[in-house]
Amino acid sequence: MGIDQTVEKxxxxxxxxxxxxxxxxxxxxSNDFLRSAMDKFAIAYKESRKNAFADMDTGVDELIAEVAELKKNAVMKNSELLVQFRKKAEECGIQVHMAATADEANRIIADIAKNSGSRKIIKSKSMTAEETHLNHFLEKENLDVTETDLGEWIVQLRHEGPSHMVMPAIHLSRFQVADLFSDVTGKNQDAEIERLVKVARKELRSKFLEADMGITGANFVIADTGTIGIVTNEGNARLATTLPRVHVALAGIDKLLPSLKDALTVAKVLPRNATGQRLTSYVTWITGPSECKTTPSGKREMHIVLLDNGRSKIASDPDFAQILQCVRCGACANVCPVYRMVGGHQLGYIYIGAIGLITTYFFHGAENAKNIVQNCTNCGACKAVCAGGIDLPRLIKEVHTRIQDEDGHPLKSLMLAKVLKNRKLFHGLLRAASVAQKPVTGDTPYLRHLPMIxxxxxxxxxxPAIAKIPFRDRWESIKKEHQSAESIKAVAATSEKSDQKNQKNVKDNDKNIIRVGIFSGCVQDFVYPEQLEAGILAFSKYAQKDKKIILEFPMGQSCCGLPALSMGEKDAAKDVAIQNVNAFKGLKLDYIVTLCASCASHLKHAVPLLTGSILGKSATDFAEKVMPFSQFIYMTGGMDSLNAVDLQDSGNGQNMLKNIDRKKITWHSPCHLCRGIGIKDEPKEILGRTGHEFVKADEEETCCGFGGSFSVNFPAVSREILxxxxxxxEETGAEILVTECPGCVMQLRGGALxxxxxxxxxxxxxxI
Amino acid sequence: MTQMDIVTEFKKKTSMVSSMVHEAQSIQDALEIAVSVCVKKSPAMMTNSSSETPHTGDSDSRISLMHGKTMAALDLDEDKLKILAKLCSDNNIDLITESLRNHGTGIDVGITTADYGIADTGTLVVSSDSEEKRLATMISEIHVALLLKSNIRPSALAMCEELELLTSKPSSYTAFITGPSRTADIERVLAIGVHGPLELHIILLDDIEK
Structure with missing residues (x-):
């Protein structure tokens, strides 16, 4: 991308x-270098992260939960910690400054420079300084600022912002760096990384030696001792806090922690999650002005500027307080499928990655957040690795909603909301579309020509085209089929158990009856009803033979509401959530099974959050019963019967797989199944027993790029992820790709075709 | 975990972060190792990088232009210093013990003690409140640290109280050092020695009863 793009932005x-x-x-x-760099990184990161966590005494998830909890407590006690830190720090001789805004922080630092007669400033990496545009401000004050982190120095020389929180220049090639360094040194520099690093060492060492003032960030601000902790690999922060006679540390108030123990706990996760290192080369703990031989007092002048910039307001926001649990590891970018395709300059403003989509709104305004916040597939990969345990995907949607509430909702999103709220209108439109689409489908199951727009x-x-007859209109006949399948099964079961005395009990015993409500979701109801039909057949086929399944399909059910939430239409999402909870109420169901992983995850997690305050217990009762298809099959004892079907001919007419046409198959795990619900192995176990040959695909849990409205808003990114x-x-050589979400099917099938x-x-x- | 196990773990983890570990039976032995590291080392990089001479007019660069090698020792007691001085003069190495700031563009080897080792991450804890000691661990192209085996702890959290004692002192400056200075900022390729030492040698002094 162009050099001045970020500045312009x-x-x-x-x-x-x-x-x-x-x-x-x-x-x-279309930037080939960026694409291949990002791709290599995405793959390597997963592996190194895994290795870094592998030999620990505690599991990753427990450790992350511990960090999330201690950060949460620190956020709650923030003002108390601030008072404590200030007192301690001042006792140690640190001058503590409070900055309410970014401008105030910049002003304070410029004044420190002036009052101390500093003109040459060296900086080590600080995202907080990026947040306040500190360099820009200081340069306008005629101060000479040099970034000393290699990546930051490179982007500073290019007048860019960082494209990753811990690897600021990841978007650049060695050739670009060599050209840049050739300009800087006035000598031709080879594009050899080892040598380029040495050029930086030499150029920057003289800057360190000349500098009057060093500016650093702080990863930890420890209240009970007045200590700051700085995490680096290069050692530049050490030089910046040792050679110059003035040291200014700039940190957000969210960096406050009660004690060293807390900081050491966070430090266990931070580098492992950021770069897959057990620990960075350097962690520096500074408690007050240290010895400096060039000053009359023999001590360095030390300041700390604690930045609020909206943080205390965030801390009191029940939805967003958790974003202050961020430890700035950057992992949410590392695993993001969109980041992988487009890089950090396109997926953030100053702060990058999932957390950046959220914090941009708070620190840099809705105008800088409104586009990027939509560039999310809602795959949940970020949430699964977040060191601070932040529910990133949900909060991204929440920011989207807030921006639309403030700026007005776009027409298409308003229309969608309006239509979704009225189920009969929505379904009526879908039926009408089924007829109206004929000119573009040519009566095939696909839209052959897309309308021009x-x-x-x-x-x-x-x-895909919209089905001629939606599932809901087929329900009555499907129900009858299912009932007869169940009675055949019951007969078979009772004949098998003919030696048992009370056959009737098998049939009518309540314990053996499973009452299941089907939640279809719009896609399977109106586009892929055949998937639901196949699923219902599978219920009878694979459930334990002494179990009787009774199905219900309440007609009052509507869209799950996820598409509305994705488009920032929270009110509509709430409306349909209430409709759905009410539709299933009073049916005395054991489970609500859906064949759509996205619906499952949304119904289970978002519906209680959206409607809990209105519906109370009935919302949580509803959510608890929701279960994705594979989990249901797995749980109802289907595994044993699958095995039986696979391995021996039971001779009862149920052996559907006896003469199976054995194929090579592989699996794509829908995001909302593996991360949304936590179902990872069950579907593969089921597949493993179908008689087909199962081959594992690389990155089977990585998003397919569908993401509902995401693929509509950002088709080019969606296409590349796909x-x-x-x-x-294709690499697996499989003939069939299996997945468990109609959204993924739509994306993958359409793409494969x-x-x-x-x-x-x-x-x-x-x-199956 | 016995202390021996902890030491073994420490050695394993330090080697994973490109630190070099040596075992010494005595102080004499340890210092000989340190000096041999200096002897084997190629001359200071600052004057040789990018195949050019250093900036003219930079007063500090004159020092690094000198042909002999320089070793800095900052926190050794008199007896150890005496041994080291002898070894250095035998090998034509300049030994400096103060004013490291005047050697800002580079010292060949800086030798310091380390307060603790942390096994699970292969880390050294170096209490470096004095500017000289701090600089020795930063501007030297090779940092050699002496560490008593008995001072190795299983993890940072397991030694939280000891660390708190170090870090809670006003004006204290405590460094965790895990391998040499490194960066992966260009194409994520690991490169060693961007700002700090290019090599980190840890000399373990055996003071554990077997």
């Missing part, structure tokens, strides 16, 4: 236009 009033943003994204997508960007995958996924699948891939895509229900 910052100064634009009212924020960047969405089309300009999309243009930048397209540029990034969609055509250009969206033809990267074939979109292609990456399809490549991994469009790209002439050699495999077909089916829902789990369709293969």
């Amino acid at each position: 910052k100064t634009e009033g009212g924020g960047e236009h969405i089309n300009a943003y999309k243009k930048r994204i397209n540029n990034a997508l 969609f055509a250009k960007d969206h033809n990267f995958r074939r979109l 292609t990456r996924k399809l490549n991994d699948v 469009n790209q002439n891939r050699s495999f077909k895509v089916v829902h789990l229900a369709e293969i």
Whole structure:
């Protein structure tokens, strides 16, 4: 991307236009170096993170829970810790400054420089200083500021912002750096990394020796001793706090922790999560002005500037207080499928990655957040690695909603909300569309020609047509079929157990009856009803033979509400959530089973949050019963019967797999199944017993790029994520790709067809 | 975990972060190792990088232009210093014990003691309140640290109280050092020695009863 792009971005009033943003994204997508660098990083990171956590006495999740808890407590006690720290720090001789805003912090630091007669300043890496645009401010005050972290120095020389929180120059190649260093030194520099690093060492060492003042950030601000902790690999923060006669540390008030023990606990996670290191090369603990031989007093002048910039307001916000639990490791970017495609300059403003999509709104305003906040597939990969235990995907949607509430909702999102709130209108429109689409489907199951407004960007995958008869209209006959299948099964079961005395008990014993409500979700109801039909067949086929399944399909159910939430229409999402809870109320169901992983995750986690205050217990009762298809099959004892079917002919007519056409199959784990619900192995175990040959695909838990409205808003990014996924699948040589979410099926099947891939895509229900 | 196990773990983890570990049976032995590290070392990098001479007019660079090697020792007691001085003069090495700031562009080897080792991360804890000691661990191209085996702890959290004693002192400056200075800022390729030492040698002094 162009050198001045970020600068331009910052100064634009009212924020960047969405089309300009999309243009930048397209540029990034066609930047081959960026793409391959990001891709390599995404793969390597997962491995090194795993290794770094591997030999610990506590598990990753427990450790993260511990960090989240201690950060949460520190946020709650923040004002108390502030008073304590200030007292301690002042006793140690640190001058403590409180800055309410970014400008105030910059002003304070410029004044410190002036009052101490400092002109040459060296800086070690600080995201907080990036947040306040400190360098820009100091340069305007005629101060000479040099970044000394290698990556930060590179981006400073290029007049860019960092593209990653811990690897600021990850978007640049060695050749770009060599050109840059050739300019800086006035000598031709080879593009050899080892040598380039030495050039930086030499150039920057003389800057260190000349500097009057050193500015650092702080990873930890410890209240009970007045200590700050700084984490680095290069050692530049050590030189910056040792050679110059003045040291200024700038830190957000969210860095306050009660004690060293807390800091050491966070330090266990921070480097492991950030770069897959057990510990960085240096962790420096500074308690007050240390010895400095060039000053008359023999001590360095030391200041700490504690920045609020909206943090105390965030701390009192029940939804967002948890974002202050962030330890700035950057892991949320490392695992983000969108980040991987477009890089940090396109997926953040100053703060990068999932946390950046959220904090930009608070620290840099809605105008800088409004576009990036939509660039999220809602895959939950960030949440799964977050060192601070932050519910990032939910809060990204929450920011989107808030921005729309403030700035007005766009027409298409308003219309969607309006339509969704009225189920009959919504379903009526879908039925009408089923007829109206004929000219574009040519009566095939796909939309053959997209209407002009969609055509250009969206033809990267074939979109399915709307089914002629939705599931809800087929329900009565399906129900009858299911009932007869159940009675055949019961007969078979009783004949098998003919030696048992009381056969009737088998049939009517309450313990053996499983009452299941089907939640279809819109996609399976109106686009892929055949998946639901296959699923219902599978219920009878695979459940334990002495179990009787009774199905219900309440007609009052509507869309789960996830699409509304994705588009920032929280009110509509709440409305449909209430409709759905009420539709299933009073049916005395044991489970509410859905074949859509996204619906499952949304119903289970978001619905109680959205409606809990209105519906109380009935919302949590509803959520507890929700279960994805594979988990239900696995749990109802289906595994044993699958085994039986697979291994021996039981001779009762149920052996569907006896003459199976054995195929090579692989699995794509829907984000909302593996991370949303935590179901990872069950579907694969089921697949392993189908008689087909199962091959594991690389990165089977990485998003397919669908993300509902995401793929509509950012088709180019969606296409690239999809292609990456399809490549991994093709690599396995599988003939069939199985997944468990109709959204993924839509994306993957449409993409595979469009790209002439050699495999077909089916829902789990369709293969078992 | 016995102390021996902890030492073994420490050695394993330090080697994983490119530190070099040596075992010494005595102080004499340890200092001989340190001096041999200096002898084997190629001349100070600052004057040789990018195949060019250092900036003219930079008063500090004159020092690094000198051909002999320089070793800095900051916190050794008199007896150890005497041994080291002898070894240095035998090997034509300049030994400095103060004013490291005047050697800002580079010292070949800085030798310091380390207060503790942390086994699970392969870390040294160096209490470096004095500027000289701090600089010795930063501007030297090779940092050699002497560490008593008995001062190795299983983890940072397990020695929280000892660390609190070090870090709670006003004007204290405590360093955790885990391997040499490193960066992966260009194409995520690991490069050693960006600002601090290019090598870290740890000499373990055996003071454990077997």
